[in-house]
Each structure stands twice: as C-alpha cells, then as structure tokens.
Amino acid sequence: xxxxxxxxxxxxxxxxxxxxxxxxxxxxxxxxxxxxxxxxxxxxxxxxxxxxxxxxxxxxxxxxxxxxxxxxxxxxxxxxxxxxxxxxxxxxxxxxxxxxxxxxxxxxxxxxxxxxxxxxxxxxxxxxxxxxxxxxxxxxxxxxxxxxxxxxxxxxxxxxxxxxxxxxxxxxxxxxxxxxxxxxxxxxxxxxxxxxxxxxxxxxxxxxxxxxxxxxxxxxxxxxxxxxxxxxxxxxxxxxxxxxxxxxxxxxxxxxxxxxxxxxxxxxxxxxxxxxxxxxxxxxxxxxxxxxxxxxxxxxxxxxxxxxxxxxxxxxxxxxxxxxxxxxxxxxxxxxxxxxxxxxxxxxxxxxxxxxxxxxxxxxxxxxxxxxxxxxxxxxxxxxxxxxxxxxxxxxxxxxxxxxxxxxxxxxxxxxxxxxxxxxxxxxxxxxxxxxxxxxxxxxxxxxxxxxxxxxxxxxxxxxxxxxxxxxxxxxxxxxxxxxxxxxxxxxxxxxxxxxxxxxxxxxxxxxxxxxxxxxxxxxxxxxxxxxxxxxxxxxxxxxxxxxxxxxxxxxxxxxxxxxxxxxxxxxxxxxxxxxxxxxxxxxxxxxxxxxxxxxxxxxxxxxxxxxxxxxxxxxxxxxxxxxx
Numbered sequence: 001x002x003x004x005x006x007x008x009x010x011x012x013x014x015x016x017x018x019x020x021x022x023x024x025x026x027x028x029x030x031x032x033x034x035x036x037x038x039x040x041x042x043x044x045x046x047x048x049x050x051x052x053x054x055x056x057x058x059x060x061x062x063x064x065x066x067x068x069x070x071x072x073x074x075x076x077x078x079x080x081x082x083x084x085x086x087x088x089x090x091x092x093x094x095x096x097x098x099x100x101x102x103x104x105x106x107x108x109x110x111x112x113x114x115x116x117x118x119x120x121x122x123x124x125x126x127x128x129x130x131x132x133x134x135x136x137x138x139x140x141x142x143x144x145x146x147x148x149x150x151x152x153x154x155x156x157x158x159x160x161x162x163x164x165x166x167x168x169x170x171x172x173x174x175x176x177x178x179x180x181x182x183x184x185x186x187x188x189x190x191x192x193x194x195x196x197x198x199x200x201x202x203x204x205x206x207x208x209x210x211x212x213x214x215x216x217x218x219x220x221x222x223x224x225x226x227x228x229x230x231x232x233x234x235x236x237x238x239x240x241x242x243x244x245x246x247x248x249x250x251x252x253x254x255x256x257x258x259x260x261x262x263x264x265x266x267x268x269x270x271x272x273x274x275x276x277x278x279x280x281x282x283x284x285x286x287x288x289x290x291x292x293x294x295x296x297x298x299x300x301x302x303x304x305x306x307x308x309x310x311x312x313x314x315x316x317x318x319x320x321x322x323x324x325x326x327x328x329x330x331x332x333x334x335x336x337x338x339x340x341x342x343x344x345x346x347x348x349x350x351x352x353x354x355x356x357x358x359x360x361x362x363x364x365x366x367x368x369x370x371x372x373x374x375x376x377x378x379x380x381x382x383x384x385x386x387x388x389x390x391x392x393x394x395x396x397x398x399x400x401x402x403x404x405x406x407x408x409x410x411x412x413x414x415x416x417x418x419x420x421x422x423x424x425x426x427x428x429x430x431x432x433x434x435x436x437x438x439x440x441x442x443x444x445x446x447x448x449x450x451x452x453x454x455x456x457x458x459x460x461x462x463x464x465x466x467x468x469x470x471x472x473x474x475x476x477x478x479x480x481x482x483x484x485x486x487x488x489x490x491x492x493x494x495x496x497x498x499x500x501x502x503x504x505x506x507x508x509x510x511x512x513x514x515x516x517x518x519x520x521x522x523x524x525x526x527x528x529x530x531x532x533x534x535x536x537x538x539x540x541x542x543x544x545x546x547x548x549x550x551x552x553x554x555x556x557x558x559x560x561x562x563x564x565x566x567x568x569x570x571x572x573x574x575x576x577x578x579x580x581x582x583x584x585x586x587x588x589x590x591x592x593x594x595x596x597x598x599x600x601x602x603x604x605x606x607x608x609x610x611x612x613x614x615x616x617x618x619x620x621x622x623x624x625x626x627x628x629x
Contacts, residue, residue, distance in 0.1 A: 034615045036578035038550060046562040046585075046628050048537035050487040055292070056480065057531035059216035059498035059509065060459055062224030063247065063277075066504030067497050069269040071512045072211075072285065073277045074195045074204040076126050076133075077178065078268045081191050082112035083244040086122050090260035093268050094122045099182075106190050107138040107162040109243040113190035116182035118143070122189070123179035129516035130173030132197035136166040138240060143185020149194065150176030158187050164240075168197070173515055191240035196516070201284040202239070202276065207499060210510045210518040212289040215531035220294040220344060220458050220494045221282050225249040227347050228300025228355035232313045235278020237332050242275040248301070249355060279317070283338050292342065294458070294494070297374075299346030299386075300356030303366045311373035314343070318378045344384045344458065345370050348411060350393040360396035367397065371404035382406045384456045384492075389439040398443055402450035407491055410436050411459040414475070422471040422572040422598045422619060423551045429462065429475045430553070433482050440489060454491035457483070461496045461507055468507035470619055471598035473522035477570040477621040480530050481555035487538045495527055522603035525593045526621050533566050533591060533623050535559045550575050552616065565626045571616040579614040585628035587611050594620035 061067060069075065078093040087096030099117040106113040114122050133149060139158040147154045149169035156165050180189055198205045222230060229248030236242075246253055251262060251271045262271055279295070286293040295313070302309035312325050317340040319326030326337065348354050349363050358366070367385050374381060385401055387394040387408035394408055414429040437455065444451050460479065462472055476495065483490045500508035502519070509524035520528065539556035553570040565585070571577055581587070588610065594617040595603045616622050 034578060034613055035576070036615060037575040039578045039580050040552075042567070042579055042581045046558050046565055047539070048558055048560065048562065049540055050538045052484050052487040052534070052536055052538050052557060053491045054536070055218045055492040056483040056490060057216060057527065057534075058218035058220065058294070058458070058492055058494040059211075059214070059291075059527075060224070060494040060496040061219055061221045061498055062496075063222050063226040063230075063273060064224070064250075065267050065270040066501035066506065067499065068277055069274070070514055071499055071501050072203050072207050073281070074199040074202060075274075075276055076128060076194045077192050078124065079244070079272065080193055081108040081110045081240070081242075081244050081274060082106070082114060083110055083272050083274075085112045086114040091256070091263060093124050095124060097121045097123075103188055105188070107140070108191045108241050113188050115186070115188050116145075116180070117186045118182055118184055121179055121181040123177055125175055125177050126194075127514040128171040128173060128176045129196055130171055131516070133169045133171045133194055134166070134197045134199075135169065135192070135194040136164050137180065137192040138162050138164055138190045139187050141185060141187035143187045144183040145187060145189070146179075146181045146183050148177070148179045148181070150178070155183060158185070162188070162190065169194075171196075193240075200288055201281060203281065203285055203288075204512065206516060206518050207510070207512050208285065208288050210512070210520070211285075211291075211498060214498065214509055214520075214524060214528050216289075216291055216495075216498060216509075216527070217531060218292040218294050218342065218492065218494065219282075219286055219498065220296065223249070223296060224347055224459070225354060227296045227298050228349075230298050231302070232279055232298070232309070232316075234275045236280055236316065236328075239276055239278075242278070244272050244274045247271060247273045279313070280332065280334065283317070283340070293338075293340050294342040294344060294492075295340055296344035296347055297370065299349060299363075299366050299370055300354055303356045303358070306366075306369040306373040310345070310370040311377045314340075314374045314377045314381065318381075341380065342382050342384070343374065344409065344456075345374075346386045349386045350388045350391065360393050364396055364400035367401050368404050371401070375404075384409050384458065387455075389436055389443060394440075394443060395446075398447040398450040398453070402447060402453065405450065405453050407456040408440070408453050409456050409458050410440075412436065412457060413459070413461055413463045413496075416462040416465050416472075422474055425471045425598075426475045426478045426553065426570065426572045427551070430478050430482060433457075433479060437482070437486050437489060444489075454489050456492035456494075457490065458492055458494045459496045460493055464506050466505055466507070467511070467601045468509070468521035468523040469598065470522045470595040470600045470603055471572070472507060473526045473593060473603065473621060474570055474572045474598075474619065476523050477526045477530070477568065478553040480526075481553050481568060481570065484534070484538050484555050484557060495523070521601060522593060522595065525603055525605050529591045529593060529621070529623050530568070533625055534568070535564055535566050539565065549573055550577055552577065563628050565628060567624045567626065569616050569622045569624075571618065571620050571622070574618045576618060577616040579616055579624070581614060581624070581626075583626055583628070585626045587614065588625045588627050590614055590622060590624045592617060592620055592622045594618070
C-alpha cells in the first residue's frame with residue numbers, strides 16, 4: 001500500500017483545542033479496517049478564516065423547455081387561454097369536433113376563446129398523474145358543459161356572463177383524454193385549468209418538496225436569456241387574465257408557417273409563455289422551499305425603461321401599500337411588502353445572442369440608469385451587474401458603474417469533452433473558475449472604486465449535452481470547494497438549472513416525471529450534501545500528495561464557535577483512499593456520493609454515523625462532519 005500525506009491545517013484558536021472526553025462506556029467492536037490503495041494523513045484544527053456566503057449553494061431557474069411548465073408549475077392543460085384559435089391546424093394543441101368557433105371576446109387578455117354550440121367539443125390527450133385532480137373553466141352563455149377527464153364525466157350548468165366553474169376528477173395516471181363538450185345551448189370557454197389537487201399555489205407539491213430537500217439557499221429567476229424579452233407586468237394579478245405571449249428569447253414571430261414548423265418539433269410551452277408562473281408565484285415558491293429570491297430585470301427589450309422595467313418592479317415587491325405599485329400588489333392579494341433584497345440588472349448583455357445587445361459603452365449608461373432608478377425606490381437592495389471578465393466588458397463596468405454595483409455576474413458553462421477522464425473533466429471547470437477569479441482579483445487591484453465588488457457566478461455548469469452525470473458531480477463538488485477557497489471574493493453561485501423534466505436532455509439537479517414523482521441527479525445529491533453540511537467559515541487547507549493517481553480535491557469549513565468542522569474530499573480517480581484524520585474531535589457522520597460509471601446519471605448515497613474509518617471510494621464526493629472538543 002502506498003502512503004501519501006495530506007495536511008489540512010486550520011490554525012487553532014487556543015480555546016478550541018480542548019481534548020476529547022473519554023467516558024466509561026465499553027467500546028463497540030471496531031469494524032475491520034478497509035483496504036485502500038493509498039492512506040492520506042489529514043490534520044484538522046479549528047480556526048475561522050473568511051466567512052463563506054451561504055449563497056454559493058444557490059440555484060437558477062429559467063423559462064425554457066422542461067424547467068417551469070409541467071415541472072414546477074402544475075397546470076396540465078396546454079394553451080388553456082387560447083393563444084391560437086382552438087383547433088387551428090398545426091398550431092393549436094386542441095382537437096375540435098362538432099360546432100366549434102373562435103371568438104375574440106374573451107375572459108383572458110388573449111386573442112381567442114372557444115365558442116361551443118350543442119354537440120361541439122374541444123379535447124386533448126395529456127400525461128396525467130394518478131390521484132385527485134381539481135379544475136375549472138370560465139364560461140359565458142347558457143347551456144350545459146360536460147367535462148371528461150379520462151372518462152370521469154361531470155355535467156355543469158352554465159348561465160350568464162363570464163364566471164368561474166369548478167370541477168374535480170380522479171386521475172388514473174398515464175395518457176388520458178380531457179374534453180369539454182357542449183351538451184346543450186351555446187357557451188364560450190376560456191382560461192381552462194386542470195391541476196393535481198395537492199398543488200401549492202398552482203405548483204407541483206412533489207417538485208417543491210424535492211427543491212426544499214435540495215436546500216438551495218437562493219434562486220435566480222426568471223432568466224437568463226428569457227428575461228431580456230420579458231415584461232414583468234404580464235406575470236402579476238389575476239392568473240386567468242394574464243396574456244399568453246411568445247417566448248421571444250428563442251422564438252421570434254416569423255409567421256404562421258414558421259410557427260407550425262417550430263411546434264412540430266417543440267413542446268407548446270417552448271414557444272408560448274402563458275405567464276401563469278410570474279413574480280408572485282416565484283416568491284411563493286421561495287417562501288415554501290425556504291430560499292432567498294433573486295430577481296432579474298429586463299435591460300434588453302426594455303433598455304430604455306429603467307422605471308417601468310426596474311424601479312416599478314422593485315416598488316411592486318418592496319413598496320408600502322400606499323405607493324402606486326405597492327397598492328397594485330395589495331390589490332392582488334399581498335398587502336405586506338415582499339422585501340426582495342437581491343436583484344440582477346440584466347442578463348449577458350455583452351452577448352450578441354441577447355435581445356437588446358449593445359456595446360459596453362452604451363450598456364454602462366443603461367446599467368447606471370436602472371441601478372439609480374431601482375435604488376431610488378429601495379436603497380437597501382443588493383445589485384448584480386452583467387459581467388464578463390474574460391473580455392474588456394467587466395473592465396468597462398468597473399470603470400463606469402462601480403458605485404452602482406455590489407456584485408458582478410459571471411456565467412460559466414465549461415465544455416464537456418467525452419474524451420476527458422473524470423479527473424480531467426473536474427480540472428477543466430476548476431481551471432475556468434480559477435482564471436475568472438484571478439481576473440477578478442486583478443481588476444479589483446486596478447479599479448479601487450470597485451474594490452467592494454464580489455463575484456456572483458449566477459449561472460454555472462458544464463455545457464449542456466446530456467443529463468447530469470457522476471463526473472459532472474465531481475466537477476461541481478470541486479467548484480463548490482473553489483468557491484469556499486475564494487470566499488473573500490465569491491458571494492454567490494447558482495447552479496443551472498435546479499430542476500428539469502425527466503424527458504429533457506439537460507443537466508438538472510432534480511428531475512420531475514410528467515406523471516408525478518422526482519429523482520435527484522448525482523449533481524443534485526452533491527449540491528444537497530454541501531448545502532446541508534458545510535459550515536459558515538472557510539478553513540485553511542494545505543494538500544501535499546506524493547502520487548498523481550488520485551488528484552483529489554479537498555476543502556474544509558468550520559462553524560462560528562469552532563466546534564464543528566466539515567471536511568470535503570472529491571476523488572475523481574479509480575483508486576480507493578483511506579483518510580486518516582488527526583483532530584481534537586470525532587467524526588459524527590460521513591456522507592458519500594459515488595458510483596462506478598462516470599457517465600452514469602444515478603449515484604449511490606450513503607450516510608455513516610460515527611464512522612470508525614473514512615474511505616474515499618473511487619469516483620466519489622465525501623463530506624465528513626466532525627465535532628471538536
């Protein structure tokens with residue numbers, strides 16, 4: 001057996017070096033010592049260094065395919081507010097039969113509603129979860145509407161001007177047909193809905209519970225590229241009146257033929273944004289899962305509207321009910337301010353792929369106008385500006401916007417090479433992060449007025465090629481270690497993205513099935529382990545290795561009182577490593593995320609209480625929590 005030495009030094013404060021008490025209890029039999037390729041001697045001594053921001057364990061959400069609708073938002077019916085005329089070939093997801101027309105006299109702020117005369121019917125096939133469902137529709141006219149959910153039929157009498165009618169159904173699960181049929185008379189239907197009965201403010205309870213378990217500390221929303229074409233006003237107030245609009249970030253309006261081609265290849269909500277999940281729903285989500293909201297404002301299509309797009313949204317969220325937007329919020333059902341503290345001014349405005357992209361010389365004026373207008377409403381907010389320190393963009397922001405910046409955003413999507421070994425894959429994201437952190441430190445030296453500005457890696461991941469894999473988890477563990485190591489300049493990090501549908505080929509922390517149920521990816525297991533077990537202060541780490549087989553990545557954190565240390569070890573090798581820890585304390589638990597296939601999309605998660613030995617398995621991330629004294 002080879003032997004290497006890792007020294008993990010957290011220089012001691014004298015009061016924390018009390019010896020462990022012995023006690024008179026008879027010791028349990030010691031388990032057999034595991035076999036290992038290497039033994040690493042490790043020293044842990046408690047002393048606080050830089051404070052680690054809890055927001056490095058953050059998440060990102062964007063209105064893109066498979067992230068919001070049918071995943072977080074629980075609505076099952078597509079095009080429920082009729083963006084397209086019902087039954088319009090190649091566009092509408094609704095099938096029509098019998099006497100069905102379209103009208104522009106609607107309940108919602110959209111162009112169409114469905115007019116059903118006796119015998120007329122609209123229907124669609126849906127993936128339904130098993131269990132109780134609840135639904136409603138708005139109807140105008142006189143007659144009887146039969147609602148059928150997979151054969152569970154209800155007849156509802158309709159009369160008068162538009163009003164809401166509710167129904168309940170029992171979902172058998174799987175593909176089922178949902179239909180609305182006029183049995184007598186003539187009725188207009190609009191703003192139809194069908195959701196699981198256990199939804200939380202319109203959101204899937206199973207998804208929210210999984211996100212709560214993920215323990216992400218801060219969520220950035222609604223994008224991303226999406227925000228540069230988003231009007232926040234469309235996503236507040238009566239959900240059934242909100243307009244459906246195009247997702248302009250990826251799907252410009254190029255006419256009916258183009259739409260038909262897009263809808264033939266994409267999910268309906270790739271193209272059309274129903275505005276069902278807006279600001280109020282996002283803030284309700286954050287409250288339920290226990291996360292801090294981090295809102296982005298549109299400086300793209302609305303770059304000339306710092307008041308309307310930025311300051312008015314701050315007032316809507318944070319203003320007293322006596323203000324114009326605060327009164328609007330109160331009228332929408334939330335009298336007390338939300339007090340949103342963290343705000344992102346724009347998204348990737350350095351990129352020519354962004355709606356409203358402009359030069360840095362132009363954009364610094366836009367950023368300052370937005371920041372000043374937003375802070376005039378609430379001067380306690382924390383602002384992140386668009387950054388890119390691999391180019392001259394951040395230099396321009398620091399030179400011209402320093403007084404209007406608290407954080408500077410860096411987005412990092414590391415190319416994922418299949419030919420890389422797990423260790424090379426891990427090192428690639430570390431190298432990219434290291435370069436950006438060093439560039440940031442250099443700019444702080446150059447621009448004294450910006451010396452207070454820290455980094456928000458508010459989108460980071462590997463480039464999307466597949467679902468999140470075990471080797472991605474190794475890289476994300478090493479990235480978290482690097483954020484801890486550079487806690488003096490890294491204030492936030494948001495993994496992209498927190499959750500996806502299980503049918504989407506994208507690297508989520510969580511995957512949600514359309515018919516109900518969620519699973520954690522290997523990355524999700526690592527993010528959860530760090531968020532739940534890491535301590536609030538950085539510990540000094542010194543690693544000395546005599547071999548090149550393992551290339552492990554290690555980090556340590558310590559509690560404020562110095563009585564708890566959490567030690568993390570990322571092992572991207574095929575070798576087993578015993579960790580021989582010398583510390584004035586004892587191991588309370590070890591959490592291991594591991595697997596045998598680096599490209600595997602599942603991982604084994606083991607928690608060992610009071611472990612006698614610590615073994616870092618091949619292809620694993622292990623966190624060990626110690627009690628000192």
